Amino acid sequence: MAAQARAGEPPGPEIALNKLTLSANMKRLAEFVAAVLGPALVADTGAWGTYAWTSVVLGAPGYRLGGGTDEVLKNAIAQRVLGLPRPA
Amino acid sequence: MTMSDTLALSEDQRALQSTLRGFLADQLPPAALRAALETQVGYSPELHARLAGELGLTGLTIPEEFGGLGMSQAEASVVHAEFGRALYPGPFLATALAARVLLAAGDRAAQEHWLPRLADGSATATVAAAGEGGHWAPGPDSVRAERVKRASEEGMGRWVGGWRLYGHRWYVLAAHVADIVVVPAITESGPAIFLVESRSLGFTASGQLGLDLTRRVCVTAFDEAPAVLLAQGDFAVAALGQAEHDFLLATAAEAVGGIGWCLDAAIAYAKDREQFGQPIGSFQAVAHACVDMLAEFQAVSAAARYAAVAAADGTDEAPIAAHVAALRAGEAYRAVTESAIHLFGGIGFTWEHDAHLYYRRAWSAERLAGGPQAHRAAISDLAGL
Helix, strand or coil: CHHHHHCCCCCCHHHHHHHHHHHHHHHHHHHHHHHHHHHHHCECCCCCCCHHHHHHHHHHHHHCCCCCCHHHHHHHHHHHCCCCCCCC | CCHHHHCCCCHHHHHHHHHHHHHHHHHCCHHHHHHHHCCCCCCCHHHHHHHHHCCCHHHCCCCHHHCCCCCCHHHHHHHHHHHHHCCCCCCHHHHHHHHHHHHHHCCHHHHHHHHHHHHCCCCCEEECCECCCCCCCCCCCCCEEEEEECCECCECCCEEEEEEEEEEEEEEECCCCCCEEEEEEEECCEEEEEEEECCCCCEEEEECCECCCCCCEEEEEEEEEEEEEEEEHHHHHHHHHHHHHHHHHHHHHHHHHHHHHHHHHHHHHHHHCEECCEEHHHCHHHHHHHHHHHHHHHHHHHHHHHHHHHHHHCCCCHHHHHHHHHHHHHHHHHHHHHHHHHHHHHHHCCCCCHHHHHHHHHHHHHHHCCCHHHHHHHHHHHCCC
16 A cells, blocks of 8 residues: 555545544443543543543544444455455 | 342343333433533433332342341442443442441441441442552551540540541542541551541542542541541451442443443444445454353443342352452453444444443442552452462
């Protein structure tokens, strides 16, 4: 994909893999900050850089929806990148 | 009767479940819940009084000699599950935990004065046990207790009268409306448990901005707050430990209720909402997600019920079962609420959708109950690994 971009070619349907990875990473990031911050993530103690991370927790589900859900993107990749048959 | 015989709900427990579910569906529909959240206290005191008076729920696990119904954690878990399903925002759990410490601590005068008031709902209470890191165990930031030294009739310098507390506790449920606060503190001779009246000079509760809109938590400050000693030493540690395990059981039961709501709402939507000319539930991706939610519901229901019955029977495995239930419930509740938001798609991702209230509760409850790392460590210790 990087070589394509450098060659000035428009991205193909495989670009959707990037968005699937981003969505999954946002979810992992939310889990990670929860493990690091503990309850300071869910109730503000006034400490800098703790409760503000709730925006990641609250935003994570949206990444899997906006711009095509995971399922819609996976269908597109299956059919247009892998060449799998469409459902009957 | 072996434990497996008691895992299914009894006839009385099923009746309690259906009565409470019907009552809350009628009295606390989503619009009423949201209206209550907007009020200063964050719940409806009128509804709370009816749950206490008409249904006797605030006295559920308080012994009959103190005006309660004398039931066990097995019944309590049924009630917590229904409150979790409705995201009931009143000070029920906080008061139940404080009553548990009062009972276990064994100070007769405090029990006789406060338990009947907690049972009939005329007073509310909470436990202020967590440090800033969320743990209940004593640490460097524990509240300190000192005896008041003043002249007595017997002579100068003799210890008389009460105690004073110094320090802070975090994430205290419903402290903004509690009449009494039960708080572990460290004395010169070791751990102890105290009771503080919230109207006392030297006590303040400040609301914390929180992820969970349906359960308020506070930072409590003790600045020379007058306190009554309830228990000391191993007895105090044991009493607090019992309340902490009850907290885990309640959190797991509430998750069962919340997961059940998500499952029912998602299935109804998957049958109703049409896309590409057919109900979305006919698509495998949607159907499989619904089945995964059902599997989580069954697994967490079983773990929570097993732990509640073990606690009610006082079996040796009760503590480990409580941690297992809390661990499974925390992971599953987060996964299921996230899945529900996903299934609701565009409408699920509006902040107005009820699924978000459950998502917020799931993330918050898991952390306030100690978090998965703490449960894994506790299970490892209890299993002798």
